[in-house]
Amino acid sequence: MAEQAPLIETAEARAPPGGEAAWYAGAGGANLRAALFSPQGRDRPRGSIVLSGGRTECIEKYYEFIGECLDRGFVVLAHDWRGQGLSRRELADPLKGHAKGFKPYLEDFRLLLDAYADRLPKPWVAVGHSMGGCLTLLAMAHGEARFAGAIFSAPMLGIRTPFPMAVSRALTSLNVLAGRGSAYTLGGPGKPFDDTFEGNVLTHDPVRHARTWSLVAAEPKLALGAPTWGWIDFTLRATAYLARPDALRSVTVPVVIVSAEEDQLIDPAAQAAAARHLPQGKFIAIPGAYHEILMETDPMRNIFLRAFDALTGRVAPTPADPPKPASAPIAAPAPAAPAAPKSTVAAPVATSTAAKPAANKPAAKRKPAMKKPAAKTAAKPAAAKKPAAAKKPAAKPPAAKKAPAKAKPAAAKKAPAAKKAPAKAKPAAAKKPAAKKPAAKPAAAKKAPAVKKAPAKKPAAKKPAAKKAAPKK
Numbered sequence: 062m063a064e065q066a067p068l069i070e071t072a073e074a075r076a077p078p079g080g081e082a083a084w085y086a087g088a089g090g091a092n093l094r095a096a097l098f099s100p101q102g103r104d105r106p107r108g109s110i111v112l113s114g115g116r117t118e119c120i121e122k123y124y125e126f127i128g129e130c131l132d133r134g135f136v137v138l139a140h141d142w143r144g145q146g147l148s149r150r151e152l153a154d155p156l157k158g159h160a161k162g163f164k165p166y167l168e169d170f171r172l173l174l175d176a177y178a179d180r181l182p183k184p185w186v187a188v189g190h191s192m193g194g195c196l197t198l199l200a201m202a203h204g205e206a207r208f209a210g211a212i213f214s215a216p217m218l219g220i221r222t223p224f225p226m227a228v229s230r231a232l233t234s235l236n237v238l239a240g241r242g243s244a245y246t247l248g249g250p251g252k253p254f255d256d257t258f259e260g261n262v263l264t265h266d267p268v269r270h271a272r273t274w275s276l277v278a279a280e281p282k283l284a285l286g287a288p289t290w291g292w293i294d295f296t297l298r299a300t301a302y303l304a305r306p307d308a309l310r311s312v313t314v315p316v317v318i319v320s321a322e323e324d325q326l327i328d329p330a331a332q333a334a335a336a337r338h339l340p341q342g343k344f345i346a347i348p349g350a351y352h353e354i355l356m357e358t359d360p361m362r363n364i365f366l367r368a369f370d371a372l373t374g375r376v377a378p379t380p381a382d383p384p385k386p387a388s389a390p391i392a393a394p395a396p397a398a399p400a401a402p403k404s405t406v407a408a409p410v411a412t413s414t415a416a417k418p419a420a421n422k423p424a425a426k427r428k429p430a431m432k433k434p435a436a437k438t439a440a441k442p443a444a445a446k447k448p449a450a451a452k453k454p455a456a457k458p459p460a461a462k463k464a465p466a467k468a469k470p471a472a473a474k475k476a477p478a479a480k481k482a483p484a485k486a487k488p489a490a491a492k493k494p495a496a497k498k499p500a501a502k503p504a505a506a507k508k509a510p511a512v513k514k515a516p517a518k519k520p521a522a523k524k525p526a527a528k529k530a531a532p533k534k
Contacts (some may be wrong), residue, residue: 062332066094066147068119073272077128077323082120085176095140095147096120097172097180100131107134108209108377109181111174114139115217115290115353116158117285119146121276125269126188126355132378135186138177142193143169146284151241156286159243160295163199170200174207183375184209189303189370190355191327192215194318195299198335199402201312202303210376212317212369214354215324218526219331220302223247233293251287253277262325262358265349273356302329306338315341317372319365321350321357394518435495 066082082096100106110130112123121140130137141148143166144159151159160166174181187208189197196218201208222229236242254277258270277284288296303307318336320329329346336344346369347354350361 066096068096069119069276069283070281071272071275073275076121076124077131078326079131080127085173087143087148087172088165088312089372091143091149091165093141093143093173094122094146094171095138095177098127098131098137098139100134100136103134105380106136106182107379108184108186109136109138110135111142111181111185111187111208112139113142113170113187113193113197114146114191115189115193116288117145118190118193118200119276119283122273123355128503133370135183135373135377136180136182137415138173138181140173142166142196142328147282148279149397152289155252155282156284157243157245157532158285158288158292160289160292162295163196163299167200167203170196171205174205178207186373186377187211188213189216190214191352192296193304194218195296198303198309198316199299199310199315201314202308204311208314210315210317210372212319212365213270214319214365215321215327215352216318216332216335217296217300217327218303218318218335220296221324221326221328229293230297233297236290237294244293245287246290246293248287253284253286254281261390262351264351264358265352265361266358267302271343299316300331303335309335309338309342312338312451313340315372315376316344317343317345317368319368320344321352323350324347326352361412408506439467486493 064084068080068082069074069075077098079101080096080098082094082451084092085095088091100166112130114120114123119141123139127137127139128356143149151157151161183207187197187201189195189211195218198213198216198218199210201211211314236244249264256274258267261270264270268341316336316339318332321327322329338340340478345364347357347361348363349359351363354365355362364496392534
């Protein structure tokens with residue numbers, strides 16, 4: 062890293078604390094300026110924001126946004142692109158906004174990240190406005206994979222021209238081929254020092270507009286005039302590359318494109334198209350906003366900040382957030398909730414047949430045949446009188462199945478299970494009682510009295526059996 066560089070301040074534009082500017086060597090050894098800002102009083106920053114401004118812009122213009130990033134716990138790296146701010150200008154006339162293709166910009170960006178990599182805690186999030194958004198996305202499309210996500214303010218993905226695009230392309234190519242690439246375009250030098258708020262197409266906020274121009278008044282070297290044909294040529298080539306769907310397929314991290322609905326300089330349709338081509342692209346339009354979204358009025362500007370917070374919350378959570386996944390497992394034992402339903406299901410069964418559960422459970426533990434006696438006790442009175450009655454239960458389980466279905470689903474599930482087994486076993490039981498029931502009856506008589514006495518006391522519990530007998534009639 063080279064010697065320290067200055068940061069310009071005015072009464073309207075104060076640098077956030079913790080900032081340090083320095084020179085670094087870009088492509089071809091160009092002397093370029095960058096500034097690193099660290100959040101105060103934080104041992105564990107959330108990550109790093111790499112901030113790239115648009116054409117004509119400088120680090121100082123983004124003091125407000127840099128401060129907001131610091132408040133959110135991020136380290137911020139901001140820089141001046143070659144040809145503007147206090148970085149090296151491309152032509153002898155420093156007011157000409159010139160470019161020689163986009164490759165030098167991409168090399169400058171790579172060298173910037175390399176120079177500060179050790180001082181930028183991960184994850185990295187890219188933030189770019191206008192030309193800065195275009196160049197950052199170009200770098201990512203060309204293999205820059207160190208960012209966890211990116212958000213762009215009115216990125217320069219398609220420019221508006223005074224002529225149809227085909228005419229503008231032809232006119233630009235002719236001037237570059239004719240050796241006039243370093244000349245101003247048809248608009249001339251513009252107003253690099255005395256632009257007024259009235260009639261501007263950049264922002265609706267007079268305070269932020271005045272703050273920007275106070276910096277130029279304090280340091281005229283920050284001023285930049287209109288673009289040259291060479292800059293227009295670079296723009297058309299860069300945007301044409303990013304308009305190719307295949308060029309953005311490799312950018313797989315989340316990318317949010319925030320568009321200014323009333324943009325007079327950039328085409329929002331090109332931004333929306335890029336968002337569609339990005340694997341994780343998202344497009345947000347701000348109604349009524351002019352081109353410089355971060356210099357707009359608070360209601361419009363806050364839309365960008367909410368999108369910024371949503372993205373960084375996803376890819377760069379605060380240091381306090383990681384414990385939340387650890388607490389999730391604590392909530393995971395909530396599967397204990399399924400155990401509660403089981404007990405609530407068991408309770409109704411106990412209330413619906415208070416005596417039968419106690420009789421059924423032992424029967425279930427010993428033998429399914431033990432359930433049969435409980436079922437037969439209701440039917441055996443008829444079976445004791447006539448063997449024909451014993452045959453009827455085998456013939457009328459279907460009716461018993463329908464009755465449980467009408468009564469309760471829970472009972473329907475248990476009753477069929479108990480009655481299907483009897484239905485299979487009853488034939489054998491029916492044959493055996495015919496020959497040997499005298500010996501079986503005394504045992505049944507011993508059990509039956511105990512069961513019959515309980516039903517005698519609780520007719521309500523045995524009414525279901527009466528209902529079963531009713532269908533038999």
